[in-house]
Amino acid sequence: MTSDNPENALQRTALHDTHVSSGGRMVPFGGWDMPVQYPSGILAEVKAVRTATGVFDVSHMGRLYISGPKATEFLDWVLTGSASTLRVGRARYCLICNEQGGVFDDTIFYRLAEDRYLLIPNAGNRPTVVAWFERWIEDRFPLGCNMDDVTESTGLIAFQGPGTLAAIDELADKPLSKIRPFSWTEGAINGAPVFAGRTGYTGEDGFEFMVQGPDIVKVWTTLTDSGAVPCGLGARDVLRLEAGLPLHGHEIDENITPIEAGLDRFVRPDGEYVGSGILRGQRENGVTRKLIGFTLPGRSAPRAGYALLHQGETIGSVTSGSYSPTLDTSIGMGYVLERYAETGATLDLDIRGRTSQVTIAELPFYKRSRNS
Amino acid sequence: MNSPDDRRYTAEHEWVMVEDAASKTAVAGITDYAQDQLGDIVYFELPKVGDAVAHLGKMGEVESVKAVSDLFSPVDGEVTEINEKLLDHPELVNEDPFGEGWLIKVAIGDVTAVDSLMSAQDYDAYTAGL
Numbered sequence: 001m002t003s004d005n006p007e008n009a010l011q012r013t014a015l016h017d018t019h020v021s022s023g024g025r026m027v028p029f030g031g032w033d034m035p036v037q038y039p040s041g042i043l044a045e046v047k048a049v050r051t052a053t054g055v056f057d058v059s060h061m062g063r064l065y066i067s068g069p070k071a072t073e074f075l076d077w078v079l080t081g082s083a084s085t086l087r088v089g090r091a092r093y094c095l096i097c098n099e100q101g102g103v104f105d106d107t108i109f110y111r112l113a114e115d116r117y118l119l120i121p122n123a124g125n126r127p128t129v130v131a132w133f134e135r136w137i138e139d140r141f142p143l144g145c146n147m148d149d150v151t152e153s154t155g156l157i158a159f160q161g162p163g164t165l166a167a168i169d170e171l172a173d174k175p176l177s178k179i180r181p182f183s184w185t186e187g188a189i190n191g192a193p194v195f196a197g198r199t200g201y202t203g204e205d206g207f208e209f210m211v212q213g214p215d216i217v218k219v220w221t222t223l224t225d226s227g228a229v230p231c232g233l234g235a236r237d238v239l240r241l242e243a244g245l246p247l248h249g250h251e252i253d254e255n256i257t258p259i260e261a262g263l264d265r266f267v268r269p270d271g272e273y274v275g276s277g278i279l280r281g282q283r284e285n286g287v288t289r290k291l292i293g294f295t296l297p298g299r300s301a302p303r304a305g306y307a308l309l310h311q312g313e314t315i316g317s318v319t320s321g322s323y324s325p326t327l328d329t330s331i332g333m334g335y336v337l338e339r340y341a342e343t344g345a346t347l348d349l350d351i352r353g354r355t356s357q358v359t360i361a362e363l364p365f366y367k368r369s370r371n372s
Numbered sequence: 373m374n375s376p377d378d379r380r381y382t383a384e385h386e387w388v389m390v391e392d393a394a395s396k397t398a399v400a401g402i403t404d405y406a407q408d409q410l411g412d413i414v415y416f417e418l419p420k421v422g423d424a425v426a427h428l429g430k431m432g433e434v435e436s437v438k439a440v441s442d443l444f445s446p447v448d449g450e451v452t453e454i455n456e457k458l459l460d461h462p463e464l465v466n467e468d469p470f471g472e473g474w475l476i477k478v479a480i481g482d483v484t485a486v487d488s489l490m491s492a493q494d495y496d497a498y499t500a501g502l
Contacts, residue, residue: 025411041466042437043412234411234438299415299462301435323414323437352433352440354417 013059014155014216024232030123032060035232043325045235049202050326053161053228055220056236058201062126062151063210064133066109067116070144075109075117078136078274080258080267086111091182091197094266096121096129097275101257101282105129105248108199110184118195118210122248126151136274155216159223160206160239162368167226168207172196176207190222201236203243203366238322241331244293244364250304250319251291251333259283260335261291262363289316290341293333293365294349294358299323302332302349302358309348309355315340318349324365331365332358374496375403376470380446380486381495384428385409387470388446393483400446401474402434402465405499410436413462418443418454418475425449425478427485432475434465447485449478 010033019026024035035057037045048054066075075083081094091110095103105128109119121129130149137145159168165177173188176196184197192215200206211219224230237247246252251261257275258267259282267279296302302321307314316336324331332349340347342360349358375381379389385406391399407413415435425431425445432443454476457464465473480486490498 036438037411041412238437299435300417301414301437301440303440323435325437 013057014214015057015059015220018217018220019057022230029233030060032123034060037232037234038230040229042234042238045229045231046238046325048229049161049204049231049235049239051162053159053163053167054231055223055228056158056231058158059155060123061156062121062123063154063156064119064121065116065148065150066119066145068145069115070141071115071117074137074141074145076273077140078133082268083117088113089183091184091199095258095263098254099274101275101278102254103252103256103258104132104254106246106252110197125248153213155211157209157211157216157219158200158206159209159228160200160202160204162204164206171222171226189219192218194219201245202239203364204368241320241322242324242326242366247320257282260287260289286338288338289335290338291333292336292341293361293363295361296330296349296356296358298330300351301330307350308334308336309350310340326366375492377492380489380491382444382446382489383498384444386444386446388486388489390483390486396480396483397452397477398447398480398486399474399477402469404469407466407469410434410441412437413465416458416462419451421451421453423451425451446489447478447480449480451476452479453477
């Protein structure tokens with residue numbers, strides 16, 4: 001995480017050595033050298049998160065503090081979700097859009113105090129988001145809003161799965177399971193102070209822990225020693241896809257709006273903010289393409305870029321796809337012309353020259369039972 | 373990694389072993405290195421019995437959770453059998469790539485063609501440099 005690397009070198013998290021020594025297969029992702037899987041493999045890692053507990057190093061994601069008397073007003077301007085109606089102690093998912101309504105990034109932000117927030121951008125988008133925020137702070141909120149990027153001095157661990165609530169109360173200095181979903185609190189794990197949010201990106205219950213610098217190894221080891229299975233980016237991608245969650249660069253990007261992506265509920269219907277005019281127009285008048293989820297029998301997976309066809313005519317393409325071990329079928333997401341985006345309808349998918357019939361499905365593909 | 377020295381290898385990470393020199397049949401699969409790089413395998417698209425395959429010609433596809441890769445035949449010949457077990461249990465190739473996880477059997481015209489491929493030692497040196 002130091003800057004003595006050559007310019008193009010991949011950044012490393014404070015857990016890098018831990019990943020390598022436990023057999024993690026390292027790959028470049030968003031400018032970082034990250035584990036895509038551990039020796040047990042992606043399918044076993046997915047199963048651990050769906051049935052027990054899994055742990056992910058997500059330190060490559062950004063951590064930005066936004067503070068000052070104008071912080072709320074600033075966030076209300078650059079985010080599709082409202083900061084002013086978010087209570088201290090709570091968190092919210094929303095989008096960061098450009099003036100055309102295209103998505104620069106999706107994010108979760110936490111209200112830490114009346115005038116202070118923590119915002120998590122994606123790894124590869126952090127430079128774009130930081131530059132975008134700096135521009136608006138300078139233009140509209142030059143006094144009274146400050147941004148502090150602490151990505152390199154902190155780490156982030158996601159602890160996910162149905163077993164996390166019981167497990168965390170054995171490990172933390174206070175019952176962290178008492179906080180509600182999309183809330184945060186502070187505590188300590190094995191003596192290391194953590195900022196704990198009950199958030200995640202897997203479709204399971206769980207937590208994300210922000211930790212100061214080298215403490216992260218202690219927190220990671222405490223969680224894995226408790227039985228949590230270390231999981232890589234490969235499992236994370238399958239889990240988020242099963243849960244119907246978008247990935248920037250696939251389901252959302254600068255040329256796709258949240259309305260097209262079916263993320264209407266994370267977009268304020270009123271108020272003026274960046275992109276609000278176009279988003280309001282799309283909400284009222286409709287859009288020409290829509291994100292769909294679809295399933296196909298078997299295990300051969302749809303992959304990004306494959307064509308979706310209706311009676312021989314290309315009407316869209318795949319943005320993500322995988323074999324879903326949880327549902328034991330292949331699943332995918334993609335964009336099609338809006339008039340074909342009807343749940344239950346069938347389309348053809350071109351898998352490298354082979355045609356497979358797919359059925360449009362409601363998202364998410366997988367929904368955890370909420371009886372806890 | 374020590375690949376078995378009873379067979380030959382290609383740079384595309386397939387192996388081939390002459391099963392019966394008299395009837396000129398060979399069995400082929402992918403290497404342990406290949407299955408390890410692929411990760412959890414979920415699907416095979418294999419040629420059909422009777423299909424002609426050509427040395428280093430595409431003969432099918434393998435899909436892991438993360439990626440799709442082409443399969444290339446290590447030899448010229450005609451497919452006489454495919455490993456039907458892989459249709460329901462593609463993970464056999466992860467578990468036992470040189471044994472239970474074989475892919476196809478091929479009738480080959482020239483048994484000596486196999487000898488021109490890489491030895492286990494050469495193949496292991498090759499993968500060590502990748």
